[in-house]
Amino acid sequence: MPLPETQIPGRLQAYFSERGIRITQQRRAVLRVIETATKHLDASQILRKVQRVDASVDRSTVYRTLQLLKRHGLIDELDLMHIRGEGHYYERKMNREHIHIACLRCGKITEFVTSTYDKLKQQVEKDCHFKILVSRLEVGGYCSACRQ
Amino acid sequence: MPLPETQIPGRLQAYFSERGIRITQQRRAVLRVIETATKHLDASQILRKVQRVDASVDRSTVYRTLQLLKRHGLIDELDLMHIRGEGHYYERKMNREHIHIACLRCGKITEFVTSTYDKLKQQVEKDCHFKILVSRLEVGGYCSACRQ
DNA sequence: TTTCTAGTTGCGACTCGGTCGCATCTGCTG
DNA sequence: CAGCAGATGCGACCGAGTCGCAACTAGAAA
Missing domain, CATH: 3.30.1490.190 (Ferric-uptake regulator, C-terminal dimerisarion domain)
Structure with a gap:
């Protein structure tokens, strides 16, 4: 019997728990958004999607989580030639x-x-x-x- | 591995006058700084160097000149993996x-x-x-x- | 050489992406 | 279930870059 979907830890979350990195509600939401993204998202898009699940999550938490993922080499940061604005886009690191x-x-x-x-x-x-x-x-x- | 300095000084200014783009004192100073740069400079470094020649030059003039150069494909914009800060670095477009x-x-x-x-x-x-x-x-x- | 004006500048206010300090809160281990 | 290191929310902050506007100027035309 497969677990219900909300209990299946994603790859990113698995990485966190393996390394003893604390998994909070907010982080889980951010990871989920990044893992299920179908296109490149910037920080504010990630924030908006996260806030649809938990409206209390703050900008800085999203930025801090992105930093954490970047430090662990789990996401790639893209500029996409500054097509829209100066910000960065993020995507899960692929194989x-x-x-x-x-x-x-x-x-x-x-x-x-x-x-x-x-x-x-x-x-x-x-x-x-x-x-x-x-x-x-x-x-x-x-x-x-x-x-x- | 570094590229040889093959650029003729004044090429950017020559490009401007050929196309009837107005050459002002401020632009001349910015072009000179970019043309004689030996390493990658960001906007604020360019501003500082320009202001050593003409202290009255404003930030926005430097940004506007960089935009102009970018639009004409005369400079390349670099991120350099955000090693220091979030800003961009500029260099003359090479052959x-x-x-x-x-x-x-x-x-x-x-x-x-x-x-x-x-x-x-x-x-x-x-x-x-x-x-x-x-x-x-x-x-x-x-x-x-x-x-x- | 002087005149005229479109284009450029300096200035200050602004936006936006991102960071930081701090008080509060919360996963997690014992 | 208690304790606390580490995470969060908040608000202030920073630095890069943009913009509107009045004043100025390069350079063409007279």
């Missing part, structure tokens, strides 16, 4: 790093995975004697629809 | 796009040019039917010195 392709006209974000990216990072590590922990490749331009 | 490698411990920024990067961008254009105008690849990790 495979991918390229973010942002259309400067319609604002659509596409993700693209290719082994060439992995090769490029390997080359940087070798040629520059550098240990890569995070990388971010963002591309801006016009998608095929907008070029018509 | 060849390069990767920015930021050491998360000592803060050193290295630039790296490779044809693999060009190939990767070509692949994105082809596979995603996307016209790339700007791209930004930033890498964070530990340099060889900091790993000792």
Whole structure:
């Protein structure tokens, strides 16, 4: 019998409890929003979604949780070429790093995975004697629809 | 690995006068600072350097000039993995796009040019039917010195 | 050389993303 | 179930960047 959905700890929550990081109601809500997000969210969007579950959650709690996740390498921070505003977008860290392709006209974000990216990072590590922990490749331009 | 200084001084100003963009004392000072910079500067560093020449230049003039340069594709805007603060860094657009490698411990920024990067961008254009105008690849990790 | 004006500037007020200090509260372990 | 380290909410704060407006100026035209 599977547990009811609210009791299934997500991957992020599992990571927290394994490491003895305290899981609070507020954190659980933030993690849930990030885990179930279908697109890139910025901090204020995350806050709004969290507050639909628990209206008392504060901005700073969301920011602090995002910092925590970033420090543990569980989320990636994106700029998305500053298409809308100056803030950052967040997404769960995926198994495979991918390229973010942002259309400067319609604002659509596409993700693209290719082994060439992995090769490029390997080359940087070798040629520059550098240990890569995070990388971010963002591309801006016009998608095929907008070029018509 | 650092790029050679191949830029002819005054190119930005030349671009302006060719296009009939008004050249003011303030703009001249900002362009000069950007053209003679030996490292990546953020807006407030540019302002400080400009004010050493003309103390009356205002923040907003620097920001407006940076916007102008960005719009004309004459400078690149960098995040540099937010090593110090949230602001942006600027550099003259080079002939060849390069990767920015930021050491998360000592803060050193290295630039790296490779044809693999060009190939990767070509692949994105082809596979995603996307016209790339700007791209930004930033890498964070530990340099060889900091790993000792 | 002087005149004229569209474009630029300085200023101050503002927005917005993000941080911090502090009093209060709460997961968690014993 | 008690104790407390660590998390939260709140409000003040910070720094980056923007904007409206009156004053100024580069540079074309006379």
